[in-house]
Amino acid sequence: MASRTTHRVLDTRSLNRATLARQLLLSRAEMPALDAVAHLLGLQAQNVKPPYFQLHARLAGFRPDELAGLMESRRVVRMVTMRSTIHTHTAADALTLRPLVQAPRDRELGNFRKGLLGVDLERLTGLARAFVEAEPRTMGEIREELLKHWPDAEPQALSVAARCRLPLVQVTPRGVWGRRGQVRLTTVGCWLGGEASDAEAEVSGAGVDGLVVRYLRAFGPASVKDMQVWAGLTRLRESFERLRPQLSVFRDENGVELFDVPDAPRPPADTPAPPRFLPEFDNLLLSHADRTRVVPADLKGRSWAGNQAYCTLLLDGFLAGLWRLDDAGRLTVELFGRATRQEKDAIAAEGERMLVDMAGGAGGAGSVRFGSIHG
Incomplete structure (x- = not known):
């Protein structure tokens, strides 16, 4: 120490x-x-x-x-x-x-x-x-x-x-x-x-x-x-x-x-950092003057639209994408860059967990999709 x-x-x-x-x-x-x-x-x-x-x-x-x-x-x-x-x-x-x-x-x-x-x-x-x-x-x-x-x-x-x-x-x-x-x-x-x-x-x-x-x-x-x-x-x-x-x-x-x-x-x-789904306005992204400890410099502003914040995805501890949960319980994940198959599997598993625990989803194939959250 x-x-x-x-x-x-x-x-x-x-x-x-x-x-x-x-x-x-x-x-x-x-x-x-x-x-x-x-x-x-x-x-x-x-x-x-x-x-x-x-x-x-x-x-x-x-x-x-x-x-x-x-x-x-x-x-x-x-x-x-x-x-x-x-x-x-x-x-x-x-x-x-x-x-x-x-x-x-x-x-x-x-x-x-x-x-x-x-x-x-x-x-x-x-x-x-x-x-x-x-x-x-x-x-x-x-x-x-x-x-x-x-x-x-x-x-x-x-x-x-x-x-x-x-x-x-x-x-x-x-x-x-x-x-x-x-x-x-x-x-x-x-x-x-x-x-x-x-x-x-x-x-x-x-x-x-x-x-x-x-x-x-x-x-x-x-x-x-x-x-x-x-x-x-x-x-x-x-x-x-x-x-x-x-x-x-x-x-x-x-x-x-x-x-x-x-x-x-x-x-x-x-230290390994598992994927995490954070909601809009999570304090992790709002509580430092220099936010590069979580938000890579090239992604600055990507989690916002006007004065509204998107729900964000952390991958390896850093901002790596956005997500949206619709009224039917379908979770869409939009990645900013490439992810390995192993990383996508980990993201999907974390998403399934959130669907079951929070959205009342039954889980299973197809509950989590990768694509544009605006699509």
């Missing part, structure tokens, strides 16, 4: 294997879903199904009803946190992470200040809180309620103000596998019966430092800029410097300083 003062260079494959190990993608972990959600610091959840597929790629024996049960029992929740996007978090993280990412919410709200002229934000916060805590509300209902008090304000700005000022969660059945539900919101404190984590909550240096360590355990080795991209935060250098004596320090092939937790896994670069 490297000493805490070493600046050994980690090449791209070494970074890839280290990150996959932290992300539970080198081998499926024997871990409860709740523990995995906590370890991963949440699951990107812009859409309802991706968190379930993220856990299937990472956990042995995972079935959708495990996470659905956690949603219904309020042990995990959906809310806006990192990068101003919806994540599925444990109840404990929902209460503690939201204040840590309040600064970006304040900056976001600043973009709407012209539409909020004459609006008392403290009063708006109180009114919105009382309204959503009386019963969960849709964003449209929140907007209409606030317009009663500020009819000359810009309607969207009022909605944004409520979302940015309050720690709002999406209540079930939204987010529960196999169930439909309109997005209805209340405060995290009201939903969990705990102490609300408001915009006014004090954020201590110790809290930020703890988040740095947890980020490194889930995504490291990483640079300061990597974590800032993941969290949507700035000015994290101070925390890394406080922690420097406790961390291992490396450099990547471009000379960028990388930090890591000393006892975190850093497998050999030649």
